[in-house]
Amino acid sequence: MVVIGPEHFTNVKKCIRKNWFEIDSAWALQILCNFSLPFNNLAIFTLYNNCVHLSAFCIFINLFHIYVLTRKSLRTFPIYIILTAISMTDIVSLSYDIHVEIVEVYKIFKIIPCILFPIVAFLLVYELRKAKEHRRRMSQSKNAANDSKSNTKLVLFLTLPFFLAELPLGIIFILSTEYKMRETLGF
Secondary structure, rough: OOOOHHHOOOHHHHHHHHOOOOOOHHHHHHHHHHHHHHHHHHHHHHHHOHHHHHHHHHHHHHHHHHHHHHOOOOOOOOHOOHHHHHHHHHHHHHHHHHHHHHHHHHHHHHHHHHHHHHHHHHHHHHHHHHHHHHHHHHHHHHHHHHHHHHHHHHHHHHHHHHHHHHHHHHHHHHHHHHHHHHHOOOO
């Protein structure tokens, strides 16, 4: 596996000195280094970061191709049938990039319940205590106060296991996404 570092995209002298392309001709090596480094920068950083947008645009173009190629007058020629199949295959392969991006975004949202649930539980306990005080003022019954206290315990006992179970999972999902990104780029 080739590890790609940031110097691979900017350092032409290092490319030539370390012979990254493993060729004997110094002239060919210099040309390859001078042309490939800007191309790698474009391909790795610009296209990789905008892969979803490019995929959506290409899917739209391929849908237009399918629309044109499936007209009755074009369906009879074998070359247009092959072009239609190629266009459909492009749509399927490009939809994978969109699917991957949706899954990556979804993983980040795994931590949101872990953050919001304790906050909502705290607000619920606060409202239960306010209701308890209001009930205590309305009626001096001891039974109603005990019922409110058990509700507060129930909310706390349900919040704590959820928080302990979901918080590590949310953190793991976020870190695994970052780890996969670093592994892909080789950093």
